[in-house]
Amino acid sequence: PxxxxxxxxxxxxxxxxxxxxxxxxxxxxxxxxxxxxxxxxxxxxxxxxxxNPSQIALNRGGYSFRQGDRVMQLRNNYDKDVFNGDLGYVE
Structure with missing residues (x-):
């Protein structure tokens, strides 16, 4: 593997x-x-x-999110108007 x-x-x-x-x-x-x-x-x-070897990172929930990372929303959040499967980038 x-x-x-x-x-x-x-x-x-x-x-x-x-x-x-x-x-x-x-x-x-x-x-x-x-x-x-x-x-x-x-x-x-x-x-x-x-x-994305960027050194700027935010650690949340055991994961490190770096500036420029592509991310996917995993749950609907109607208050923020983001939904399961939405893609975005960490700024």
Whole structure:
């Protein structure tokens, strides 16, 4: 599994942008798991380290959010008019 996680980071950072002439910001990784080497938590951290080494960060709920990170809303928040699946960037 560790090799698979490394391969995913390499695909997103290097191979896919070159092969399809796309910006990294147009690439999205989906995984059916939250935990484990190829789960969302680990892949998010590995991709964040590879793609956004910014030192400016905000730590919340056991996660580090860096300026420029792409994030996804996971729950509806009607008061703030943001909904499950909405994408945004940390400013």
């Amino acid at each position: 560790e090799k698979v996680a490394e391969d995913i980071v390499n695909l997103v950072k290097n191979r896919l942008p070159k092969a399809y002439n796309q910006k990294v910001s147009n690439i999205q990784v989906l995984t059916p798991m939250q935990r484990g080497v190829v789960g969302a938590a680990n892949l998010n951290m590995a991709l964040q380290n590879a793609l």
